Amino acid sequence: MPGVNQEAVETSRRLRIAERRGTSNTSSKVSPGAGRIFIFPPVKVHGKTKSGQVLRFAWRFLLYNIRRMLSPLPFSFYERNTVDVARALLGMRLVRWYQQTRLSGIIIEAEAYRGEEDLACHARSGYTRRTRVMYGPPGRAYVYFTYGMHWMLNVVTEREGFPAAVLIRAVQVVEGQSVVAERRAGAPPHHWADGPAKLCQAFAIDGSLNSADLTTPESGLWIEPGTPFADSEILSGPRVGINRVPEPWRSIPWRFRVDAHRGASI
Numbered sequence: 001m002p003g004v005n006q007e008a009v010e011t012s013r014r015l016r017i018a019e020r021r022g023t024s025n026t027s028s029k030v031s032p033g034a035g036r037i038f039i040f041p042p043v044k045v046h047g048k049t050k051s052g053q054v055l056r057f058a059w060r061f062l063l064y065n066i067r068r069m070l071s072p073l074p075f076s077f078y079e080r081n082t083v084d085v086a087r088a089l090l091g092m093r094l095v096r097w098y099q100q101t102r103l104s105g106i107i108i109e110a111e112a113y114r115g116e117e118d119l120a121c122h123a124r125s126g127y128t129r130r131t132r133v134m135y136g137p138p139g140r141a142y143v144y145f146t147y148g149m150h151w152m153l154n155v156v157t158e159r160e161g162f163p164a165a166v167l168i169r170a171v172q173v174v175e176g177q178s179v180v181a182e183r184r185a186g187a188p189p190h191h192w193a194d195g196p197a198k199l200c201q202a203f204a205i206d207g208s209l210n211s212a213d214l215t216t217p218e219s220g221l222w223i224e225p226g227t228p229f230a231d232s233e234i235l236s237g238p239r240v241g242i243n244r245v246p247e248p249w250r251s252i253p254w255r256f257r258v259d260a261h262r263g264a265s266i
C-alpha cells in the first residue's frame with residue numbers, strides 16, 4: 001500500500017496475535033478500567049498519500065472510541081438536575097473492580113431524591129454526619145446502611161452544597177458473572193442484582209466506598225457510558241418504600257426503570 005511502512009504494519013499485526021495468544025514479550029501495567037481490552041501501539045504511517053491519510057484517520061477513530069468506551073462518565077454528567085440524571089443513568093454501565101476482577105452491569109432502575117424539601121430524601125433533616133456526602137461534589141458515591149443489614153448505593157448529583165442523589169436500584173450483570181454468582185449464592189441470574197441491597201451484595205459495595213469518586217477507575221467503583229434506552233422503553237412511577245411520606249412526595253414519579261417487555265436484553 002503506497003505511503004505505509006510495511007514493516008510497521010507487520011510488527012503491529014504480530015503484536016496483536018501475540019497479545020491474543022498471551023506470548024508477547026512486551027509488558028505494561030493495565031489499569032482496572034481496561035478489563036480485557038488491550039491497547040496496541042499505533043501503526044506508523046508515513047507520507048501524504050490518500051491511502052495513508054485514510055489509514056491514519058481510521059486508526060485514530062478506533063482509538064478514540066476505545067478510550068471513550070473505557071472512560072468513566074465525566075463530572076458534568078452528574079452536575080445536572082437529579083431527575084434528569086436518574087433517567088439518563090438507565091443504560092449506563094456500573095463497574096466495580098474487585099479482587100482483580102472487573103464486575104459490571106447495565107443500570108436498569110434508578111430513583112431520584114432531591115433537596116431538603118423532598119420529604120423522602122435523607123437531606124430532609126439537613127446536614128448531618130450521614131448526609132454530608134450528599135452536600136459534597138457531584139459524581140461521588142453515597143453509600144449508606146439500612147435496616148441494620150443492607151448497603152445502598154447512590155450517586156450524588158447537582159451543584160456542591162445542594163443535597164441530591166440517585167439511588168441505583170437494579171442492574172443487569174454483564175461482566176464478572178462467576179464472582180457475582182458466588183457472592184449471591186443460590187440466587188438465579190435474574191435475581192443477582194434486581195434490588196438495591198442485592199446489587200451492593202453482588203458487587204461488594206459497602207461503607208468503605210462512601211464518598212468514592214465515580215469519575216475515575218482509581219476508586220474501584222465508577223460508571224461508564226452505555227447505550228441509552230429510548231423513551232418508549234422506560235417506565236416511571238412513585239418511588240419504593242416511602243408509604244409514610246406525605247404528598248406530593250409519596251406519589252411523585254421519580255422512579256425510572258426499563259420496561260421488561262420492551263428492553264431487548266432485559
